Amino acid sequence: MGYPYSHDLEVGTILSRHFGDESARRLNVWQEYGGYAALAKAVGMDATQITGIVKDSGLRGRGGAGFPTGLKWSFMPQEPTGPHYLCCNADESEPGAFKDREILRWVPHLLIEGCLIAARAIRAEHVYIYVRGEYFPYTRILNDAVVEAYEAGFIGPDILGSGWDCELTVHIGAGAYIAGEETGLMSSLVGGRAEPRVKPPFPAQSGVFGRPTTVNNVETLAAVPMILSEGSAWYRQWGTERSPGTKLWCCSGHLERPGTYELPLGIPLRDIIYDVCGGIRNGKKLKAVIPGGSSTALLTASELDCASTYEGMQEAGSSLGTASPIVMDEDTNIVRAIRRTAEFYAHESCGQCVQCREGTAWVAKILHRIEMGDGRLADIDTLYDLCEQLTGRTICVLADSVVFPLRSSLDKFRADYEALIGGRA
Amino acid sequence: MSEHVVSLTVDGVEVKVPAGTPVIQAAERAGSVVPHYCYHPGIPSRPAQCRMCLVEIEGQPKLQPSCVMIAQEGMIVHTQSEQALEARRSVIEFLLLNHPLDCPICDAAGQCMLQDYAYETGQLSSRYEEPKLVLGRDRIAEDILYFADRCIICTRCVRFMEDIAGDNSLVVAQRGHKAYIDTFPGQELEHAFRGNIVDVCPVGALVHEDFVFKARAWDMDTAPGICAGCSQGCNIEVNVKENQVVRVKPRYNADVNGYWMCDEGRRHLVMANRGLRLDVPMIRRGDVLEAVTWSEAIEWIAASAPWGAGGVAVVHPGESNETLFALRELIGALGIAGGGYRMSRGEEVELPGFPRLKLRQDRAPNGAGAELFGFSETDAVPVPEAGQTLLVAGDRLLDAGSDYGAQAGFYVYLGTHMTEGASSATVILPLAGAGEADGTYVNFDGLVQRFHQAMQPPGVARPGWMVIDRLLREVEPDRPPMRDVAAAFGSMAAATPELEGLSWRGLGLKGGRTAGRATVTGAR
Ligand SMILES: Cc1cc2nc3c(=O)[nH]c(=O)nc-3n(C[C@H](O)[C@H](O)[C@H](O)COP(=O)(O)O)c2cc1C
Ligand code: SF4
Ligand code: SF4
Ligand code: SF4
Ligand code: FES
Numbered sequence: 001m002g003y004p005y006s007h008d009l010e011v012g013t014i015l016s017r018h019f020g021d022e023s024a025r026r027l028n029v030w031q032e033y034g035g036y037a038a039l040a041k042a043v044g045m046d047a048t049q050i051t052g053i054v055k056d057s058g059l060r061g062r063g064g065a066g067f068p069t070g071l072k073w074s075f076m077p078q079e080p081t082g083p084h085y086l087c088c089n090a091d092e093s094e095p096g097a098f099k100d101r102e103i104l105r106w107v108p109h110l111l112i113e114g115c116l117i118a119a120r121a122i123r124a125e126h127v128y129i130y131v132r133g134e135y136f137p138y139t140r141i142l143n144d145a146v147v148e149a150y151e152a153g154f155i156g157p158d159i160l161g162s163g164w165d166c167e168l169t170v171h172i173g174a175g176a177y178i179a180g181e182e183t184g185l186m187s188s189l190v191g192g193r194a195e196p197r198v199k200p201p202f203p204a205q206s207g208v209f210g211r212p213t214t215v216n217n218v219e220t221l222a223a224v225p226m227i228l229s230e231g232s233a234w235y236r237q238w239g240t241e242r243s244p245g246t247k248l249w250c251c252s253g254h255l256e257r258p259g260t261y262e263l264p265l266g267i268p269l270r271d272i273i274y275d276v277c278g279g280i281r282n283g284k285k286l287k288a289v290i291p292g293g294s295s296t297a298l299l300t301a302s303e304l305d306c307a308s309t310y311e312g313m314q315e316a317g318s319s320l321g322t323a324s325p326i327v328m329d330e331d332t333n334i335v336r337a338i339r340r341t342a343e344f345y346a347h348e349s350c351g352q353c354v355q356c357r358e359g360t361a362w363v364a365k366i367l368h369r370i371e372m373g374d375g376r377l378a379d380i381d382t383l384y385d386l387c388e389q390l391t392g393r394t395i396c397v398l399a400d401s402v403v404f405p406l407r408s409s410l411d412k413f414r415a416d417y418e419a420l421i422g423g424r425a
Numbered sequence: 426m427s428e429h430v431v432s433l434t435v436d437g438v439e440v441k442v443p444a445g446t447p448v449i450q451a452a453e454r455a456g457s458v459v460p461h462y463c464y465h466p467g468i469p470s471r472p473a474q475c476r477m478c479l480v481e482i483e484g485q486p487k488l489q490p491s492c493v494m495i496a497q498e499g500m501i502v503h504t505q506s507e508q509a510l511e512a513r514r515s516v517i518e519f520l521l522l523n524h525p526l527d528c529p530i531c532d533a534a535g536q537c538m539l540q541d542y543a544y545e546t547g548q549l550s551s552r553y554e555e556p557k558l559v560l561g562r563d564r565i566a567e568d569i570l571y572f573a574d575r576c577i578i579c580t581r582c583v584r585f586m587e588d589i590a591g592d593n594s595l596v597v598a599q600r601g602h603k604a605y606i607d608t609f610p611g612q613e614l615e616h617a618f619r620g621n622i623v624d625v626c627p628v629g630a631l632v633h634e635d636f637v638f639k640a641r642a643w644d645m646d647t648a649p650g651i652c653a654g655c656s657q658g659c660n661i662e663v664n665v666k667e668n669q670v671v672r673v674k675p676r677y678n679a680d681v682n683g684y685w686m687c688d689e690g691r692r693h694l695v696m697a698n699r700g701l702r703l704d705v706p707m708i709r710r711g712d713v714l715e716a717v718t719w720s721e722a723i724e725w726i727a728a729s730a731p732w733g734a735g736g737v738a739v740v741h742p743g744e745s746n747e748t749l750f751a752l753r754e755l756i757g758a759l760g761i762a763g764g765g766y767r768m769s770r771g772e773e774v775e776l777p778g779f780p781r782l783k784l785r786q787d788r789a790p791n792g793a794g795a796e797l798f799g800f801s802e803t804d805a806v807p808v809p810e811a812g813q814t815l816l817v818a819g820d821r822l823l824d825a826g827s828d829y830g831a832q833a834g835f836y837v838y839l840g841t842h843m844t845e846g847a848s849s850a851t852v853i854l855p856l857a858g859a860g861e862a863d864g865t866y867v868n869f870d871g872l873v874q875r876f877h878q879a880m881q882p883p884g885v886a887r888p889g890w891m892v893i894d895r896l897l898r899e900v901e902p903d904r905p906p907m908r909d910v911a912a913a914f915g916s917m918a919a920a921t922p923e924l925e926g927l928s929w930r931g932l933g934l935k936g937g938r939t940a941g942r943a944t945v946t947g948a949r
Binding site for chain 1: 472473474475476486487488490493512519520521522523525552553554555558577578580596597599600602603604666686728
């Protein structure tokens, strides 16, 4: 169940049952809990069967874009002409997101098992888990689990006597948000700069070492073992038609009970904030929430009655993203919060695309000036125009990402900007 | 229609291009040049990172980078749509935010792709009010300065080194708006072809130190030349200011050097004419060499040389074909049976990403030409027997002492520099040096290439063929004159089977092949 708090609305079966239980990190305990049963089942199945079950389950990628996982796997060549790779994206760097961290540190074997099943489904001979550099302590936990799994024959040659071989390597990044973008991740993994590249070719055509590769998020892969054990219909008992299953919500900000909760998709966002997380701390009012991690549009107190699904959040004008709401109470200086966010993007831009490299930094500087009381009304027009220039023109969507919080803050909290500007033309 | 050709419409013009052609090249064929920075036709990697070349393609929701978008059958492209123009304008605005705009002291001014496009998009003022980021400058190689503030991070330089030179010592350091180009700590950029990074730089971020602050683009005269550094024969552009070579850049020739040249070659022409130049004909009168006019010198030699008496001769593989041909005629008239030439050699350096081009072992441009006109390679300068005639043309006699040739009966020295070895000459004739005359060379591969005069020779120095032609006509008044270089080439080609079918005009700036390649394969 959730960590550090739990709640009745949670469904802790799939990902979070053992959060907070240090003993679950050990293989013997994990096996008592039923660990690696799904892998045993998977080695008796072929790639198409596994992919079929995951397709039917409707599992969608948890890395932010919500791409259907089974469909992504089916893009891999059906008849390999050489090695295939699986990359598990554990670079989790989106401000607000800390759900993958919980999986890494509490249930590392769940992730390993998910990786191996996915590797079988895409005919990969090697799994790379790319962990952000700052997650060093959790990487240690993961590494210990990998060693145990190797010793037990769950990874390596002839897995569980099936004749199937698969290796797994944990790679530690150097700490860059852009290494989380899948092509940036692959470049960094093979020793290049973490720089996204133009697609096509897509990873399924040319990825790690130029070979077909699938990149999946930690939480996506961690959901796979239970789906395989219990079946797709079982998984679909939660959530909606287009957003089935459960999802980790990592809630932060001015909340009574911030933390990670595993919730069925579809609960109203308002209930997540006011019921699951116990509402705003110190009895304050909510001013805004960035619902899906810093790359999503702000919602105001009157916009919380949306369903917490991919489609529901989109209808509300934002997106589910990584399901990492950052909640801000009535005392929050929105301009400052957005300035801080813009600075993050300026700092993390890889710097290839001119718009992103120069534009994110410019946005941050204008916001800083407004925050310091030196703004002018024309700055608001400039910021709106920069939103246009930063949208849809770059290699990856980092540039677009800064626009969502920025534009929504201008639309919904213009008064806050104008108050700081004080009428200067 | 062949499946290897696709047809598409760019700005209303239909073009057919080979399948696989990027839209930016198809557009160029249709007459629309799409502004670009990171794309360089000679660098294979295409990161599409500057986002300058975005164009509208019907049916595509977003603007697309034309440098990587491949032309498809039936595509309809708009390079000048409102959306495309707006995106371009904004890239320029972004690039100028932190740009120092120090055009008045920037060596790229006038030849700068940022300046050009900024003017084109008409941005005379900026909305930017924040302090500019200052990154400073650095020495990125022994001879190359890097002005980080002017850098637009197009990574052409990094990718030239990686893709073409096969050297990864140049990298992007840091990221985002703080990114700059650098080498790894303790590593130097030492590659023999590194200078090309300066040429590929679309702005003034990389400048050769020996060019910095030397000349404004519009103050320089430019002539097409051929590098005389080695037998490759790289096509070059010679930039001259006040009759001094200030810069040498590669000139595109797909068959020879592509977009590139080596660093030794860049320096060659700048260095070649330094030193004590000969600028007036001189005749020995007793112990002294006396300056005379050309007419006096020519008349005097015609009257006093031992015509037909034989002797020894050495020429130089840096002379043009026209001069070497004329020298053969002169040597014949003097009764000398053939001559030698000395070739200086160095290590070969390859350019892995463009294997056609190498800094060749033969460190002179026209060894093949010397062979073609019957000269053969020797190691040492010829030593005349007492009283014999000695002719030295072009060889700078760096290994000869002041008594060299003293025993000769008649010693003619034709050259560019005064040298100890010429002290005992009977007559000294000043020749135009590298970059000071028109002519042709034959490169290692048998390609005959034209080069053009870029500056005036000193004093009354003249091209070798012109001097010799004048002299031979003094002796043989019926000879048809070589009135200009085209005529000199014509007389030479008429007398040389290997040059059959070639003419000065016909060579143009891309060169022409010799017929009998076998005769010039001695070149390395
Ligand atoms: C700037 C940027 C940063 C990203 N960071 C992450 C990340 O830290 N973790 C992650 O799983 N996906 C991240 N993504 C998404 C990945 O590119 C990719 O879509 C995802 O890992 C695919 O996994 P999924 O299909 O399981 O969701 C990022 C994308 C962008 C554009
Ligand atoms: S959008 Fe930004 S982060 Fe993404 S590739 Fe371009 S410069 Fe890099
Ligand atoms: S130095 Fe010049 S070529 Fe290199 S990245 Fe900067 S602008 Fe481009
Ligand atoms: S390779 Fe030879 S011809 Fe080319 S630039 Fe260098 S020296 Fe000159
Ligand atoms: S030239 Fe196409 S993106 Fe740079």
